[in-house]
Amino acid sequence: MSSTDGPGPELGKRLGYLLKHAQLRMAALNEEALAPYGTNGRELAVLLVLDGREPASQQQAAHRLGIDRTTMVALLDTLEGKGLVSRHPHADDRRRNVVELTEAGQDTVRRATKASNEAERTFLAPLSSQAAQHLRDSLQTIVIQPGKP
Amino acid sequence: MSSTDGPGPELGKRLGYLLKHAQLRMAALNEEALAPYGTNGRELAVLLVLDGREPASQQQAAHRLGIDRTTMVALLDTLEGKGLVSRHPHADDRRRNVVELTEAGQDTVRRATKASNEAERTFLAPLSSQAAQHLRDSLQTIVIQPGKP
DNA sequence: TATTGTTATACTCTATAACTATA
């Protein structure tokens, strides 16, 4: 169309712009892929953080996810309402809630992860498989150890 | 520390998680780098979209940036209040506002871009320069042509 | 006193709907 399309040569090279819009696109693809399972990327993240590890308290789960414990409350309210997670008081410390996946939760994780893998494939489609792997690796390198020695 | 740190082996490989947290980190670094110039990454994006091209209407600028025209209003209110952009009615179509960088705006773009470049260098520090270039290229490939043929 | 979960509240970013002035 016209010359007013796109971010232009300056902005289109800023990492801030690229990361934001890449994230928006991935989130939209996940949203679409996970809708049939009644969930979304944010909830899947919570389920994944609880999956395959020793049961966690709400605060531990929030910390793993990098969100505040007050934010976790509403997230778990929703997931518990859907029957995907269970909360019950810790035996030794009754201030804590032990949070676990239910069987339905484990099933949802399995199927939603598959759907999300497909969304990731769509996202990465414009890249060679080598470039896609490099992108994954580089993001992991940057995100997993954020400068804290 | 304890085994409750980090996203865990499942979540830590999801592109959604990696992109979101990479974006958060880049945004935080930009925030820090641009604060001395009284601006931030969001405002710099607007300035960059107006810089070095023919003057645009608010709607054109919003479109280039991928945001709604109603969102652009408050953004430009702030930038105009800081004296970085000017608005004046288009000669031929008085419904439109022609938006341009002021001299102060151009100066801010120059200096803020330098500071943001430094923030990008910090962000990319854990990568080899080759890997950093690949990351840039791949993100650009994915973001710039989002599947619309 | 300190910590866990919770609630109330607020702030940021964004969009949709409706208004106005122009076309």
Add this chain to the structure above:
DNA sequence: TATAGTTATAGAGTATAACAATA
């Protein structure tokens, strides 16, 4: 009628402060 800018409003997503129960 249609479009550009504006305003009012609402909905995510997030955090901070304060409270109850428990340690």
